[in-house]
Amino acid sequence: xxxxxxxxxxxxxxxxxxxxxxxxxxxxxxxxxxxxxxxxxxxxxxxxxxxxxxxxxxxxxxxxxxxxxxxxxxxxxxxxxxxxxxxxxxxxxxxxxxxxxxxxxxxxxxxxxxxxxxxxxxxxxxxxxxxxxxxxxxxxxxxxxxxxxxxxxxxxxxxxxxxxxxxxxxxxxxxxxxxxxxxxxxxxxxxxxxxxxxxxxxxxxxxxxxxxxxxxxxxxxxxxxxxxxxxxxxxxxxxxxxxxxxxxxxxxxxxxxxxxxxx
Numbered sequence: 001x002x003x004x005x006x007x008x009x010x011x012x013x014x015x016x017x018x019x020x021x022x023x024x025x026x027x028x029x030x031x032x033x034x035x036x037x038x039x040x041x042x043x044x045x046x047x048x049x050x051x052x053x054x055x056x057x058x059x060x061x062x063x064x065x066x067x068x069x070x071x072x073x074x075x076x077x078x079x080x081x082x083x084x085x086x087x088x089x090x091x092x093x094x095x096x097x098x099x100x101x102x103x104x105x106x107x108x109x110x111x112x113x114x115x116x117x118x119x120x121x122x123x124x125x126x127x128x129x130x131x132x133x134x135x136x137x138x139x140x141x142x143x144x145x146x147x148x149x150x151x152x153x154x155x156x157x158x159x160x161x162x163x164x165x166x167x168x169x170x171x172x173x174x175x176x177x178x179x180x181x182x183x184x185x186x187x188x189x190x191x192x193x194x195x196x197x198x199x200x201x202x203x204x205x206x207x208x209x210x211x212x213x214x215x216x217x218x219x220x221x222x223x224x225x226x227x228x229x230x231x232x233x234x235x236x237x238x239x240x241x242x243x244x245x246x247x248x249x250x251x252x253x254x255x256x257x258x259x260x261x262x263x
Contacts, residue, residue: 095126099134106141109148114138151185162194171201196234203232210244219251 102117118134158181165174175198182191206229213221226244229237 095121095124095130098126099130102134103137106138109141109145111138111142111145114141154181154185155190159194162198166198166201169205171198171205174198175202199232200234200236203229203234203237206232207237207240207244214244214247214251217251219248219255222248222251 098117098121102114102121105111105117106114114134115138118131118138121131121134158177161177162174165171165177178191178195178198182195185191187195206225210222210225210229213219213225222244226241226248229241
């Protein structure tokens, strides 16, 4: 039989060496004579830090001067003025005052402004009586303003037509057109001034006819033309009328002298 294989014995693990415990430090023995103990040299004083560099001039703003009393007074005056100009009204206008103002606007034919005031009163839920009163004023003024506008247009048309007739030497036509306007719209200072101008033209036309009659020696025609001119009573033509009256008297005398020998 083969011999048995020898088996190696296990190697035991190494045992760690024990760590010795720390020993307390030995206390120094008391010195019986402190004076005999050598003095240790003094520690050197710590070095002073270098002085800080001054900051640059531009980085630090200069100190501001104190505000003077007159500056405060001026600021107070300016603020007081601003407050007086922009302060709210002492009290809002009453509804009656707003209605009166809107009625005045309607009377001046500013119907848009009056209607705007009416809308404001309605949105503010004003009393119904005040709103009704303002509505009636606007309606009445609207009719009057519409008539006033139509009259202004008619007056502009009349001025052109009367001027055209006078330039054409037709004062009677101008007087007829003016009479139609006055009958519909009534008289006013402008229409009265135009009427005086037309009457001067009519009287001048009669005096022109009288001059023609005098040139022909027609005493009857001259007298009738003078009477027609004098009916207009225009003081502007008084001197011319008197001169024609004198000519009529001379013509009448010549007529009488001419008729005398035949009697």
